[in-house]
Amino acid sequence: MTIHDVSTYVKARSWLIKFKKILTVLEYRKDKAQFIPYGKNKFLKFTYHLVFSDEFEYTGHIISLIYIYPIIIHLWPVARELNVLALIIVNYYIMFLYALQSALKIIILKRKYFHQHWNTVEFLILIIGIVDILCVYFVKLRPDNIILIQFTVIIGYLRLIRFVPLIKIIIPLLINIADVQIKKRLSLMYSITKGYVKSQEDAKFLVKQISGRGSIYQKLYEILDTNKRDAIRELGLIEHEGRDVVIALKTRQAIQTVITKSLKHLSFLWSRGIIDKHEGVEMNKVLLSKIKMLDSFPMAIPPPTPDNYLHKIVWLENKEVLIKFFKERAKLAYFDYGDVICREGEMPQGIYLIISGMAILHSPPPSFGISHTLQADRTSQTMFTEYCTCGDVIGELSCLLKREIECTAICETILQACFISLEDLYEGFDVFWPFLEYKIWLKLALMIAHQYCESALLNEDLTFEKCVSLNAAYVETLSSCNEMTINYAIMKLVIVVYGSVIDTNTEVSYLAPCILPKTCEQVQGTSDLSKLLVVQGSQPVKGTVNTSPHMTNREYNWKRKEESEAGLHYRKR
DSSP states (O other): OOHHHHHTTSOSSSHHHHHHHHHHHHSOOOOOGGGOOOSSOHHHHHHHHHHTSHHHHHHHHHHHHHTHHHHHHHHSHHHHHHSHHHHHHHHHHHHHHHHHHHHHHHHHHGGGGGGSHHHHHHHHHHHHHHHHHHHHHHHHHOTTOHHHHHHHHHHHHGGGGGGGGGHHHHHHHHHHHHHHHHHHHHHHHHHHHHHHHHHHHHHHHHHHHHOOOHHHHHHHHHHHHHHHHHHHHHHHHHHHHOHHHHHHHHHHHHHHHHHHHHHHHHHHHHHTTSSOHHHHHHHHHHHHHHHHHGGGOOSOOOOOOGGGGGGGOGGGTTOHHHHHHHHTTOEEEEEOTTOEEEOTTSOOOEEEEEEESOEEEEESSOOTTOOTTTTGGGOOOOOEEEEEOTTOEESHHHHHHTOOOOSEEEESSOEEEEEEEHHHHHHHHHHTTTHHHHHHHHHHHHHHHHHHSGGGGTTTOOOHHHHHHHOOEEEEEEOTTOEEEOOTTTEEEEEEEESEEEETTTOOEEESSEEOOTTOOEEEEOSSSEEEEEEEOSSOOOOSSTTSOOOOOSOOOOOOGGGSOSSSOOOOO
16 A cells, blocks of 8 residues: 555545635735825825724625615515615615725725725626616616616616625635634644554564565565655645644644653552552543543644744754854745755755755765775665655754765755854854764764664664753764773663774674674774764763763853863864
8 A cells, every 4th residue: 555545545635725725815805004195195094094994894794784684675576566765765875885985995995906806896796786776767767668677677686796795704714614624634644644654664674574585575675665755755745735733733742642651650650559549540530631631732833933943953952052053143045846955966065954845855875984995785776765844954964074965955845944054053063062063963873773773772762852861872983093892781782873883802894874782892993983872771871982072961161162171072074
């Protein structure tokens, strides 16, 4: 089953989208700013405030509603015969009010009066009404003219179009109803697609376990990978189409995850007797009520403004001093569909934080900083494809290394991004040295580890925040002349996420990304720069190679690199 089979089950781009677009076109809008009168003409100023007031609009609707009774009398032959004079007077009065309304609007709007569809409809009603009055007048002069009488009767029935402007009242309500239904479908489609992506990942893992032939596994792997890639693209398009819906959905899922974990922890503490029965029941009721409250969670949350998007960069840790520093230097960049953000082989200009839109990345297999001689066994012509959406960052690794970009990023939709230049980024490294650069490496190391060593990290729950606050994992840096001793008594896992190392005892090489075996006790870097992600055991670790700043204090002293002590952190310049 492909994502296209899934998407046909509940496709958000249905008739509701088209219906909403039609309603949006028909919606009446009042743009006051374009028609502000200048000068000292009090009549124009009074007319301007009158025309653009809500009362003026409501009065027009009330006139149409009042006319319901006269039109019923007009359409009822017996009642019409008894109230001919009264109907004529009411018709004169109604048309006078229509003429006054249109005249006041024309005085203010002038030529732009006909740019609004509803003004054209009202003017057409006025013209038909004037023709109706003239026909009634000529029938009085020539009561024996059958053709004129028939034409007057037909024009009289056209008085029903005077109720058409009342549709303006209903349109905003219909737009809201359509919008709610569209958001429900988008939310459902996003959840289904996200579940489909997870199913493809799980299927790849299972196929690897049960497949007996390499060729069959490779074929199935390619099918599953293609399906997953298409689904991720669909997720990006849904997120671009309904950012507010996706933000609300992700927030709701995050809250639900926290409450579910709390229920599990409560059950554990209750079963061990740490919490007594009465307290456990009360806490369970509170948590269940929180889950029930999620049913009334808003379907849409407005996306943050571009100024607030720097808070989304995890390695800035939501620290105001860092955000203020980059906010003063960051720029907004706009790209159209098909524009190239960066090209493979070019030197990086900076990093791009996607605010809205989606980009597709095409790249050969990543080198992970491994030299060509060691990479000979990895030669592959397969092109990798990845989709980046709102909140993703492009160009971090290339900027860290000051090396050529290994991928080409092309816009799949209109894209807005926050751009931080290479010079500003390295200025930040110097001002907030050494931990800022280390935090970026930690974020990239976790991303690579989760992407390539997912099965080994299933029970670790490694997040950037957890690694920073609890020191659950950290990054070690090795150059070709550095060695590192591995103590598995205090280390759970050691993952080579960048570069390559060699076991000093067995002289076996390990190329990123890979997990070092438990038999490996000491490694030496064989690349210019190697990065190892060390997952902590139960005890805090002190690295044998003093190459990584392990931050345990939440408060930092901001220093420039030249002002601090040398020799703590190796950086590839």
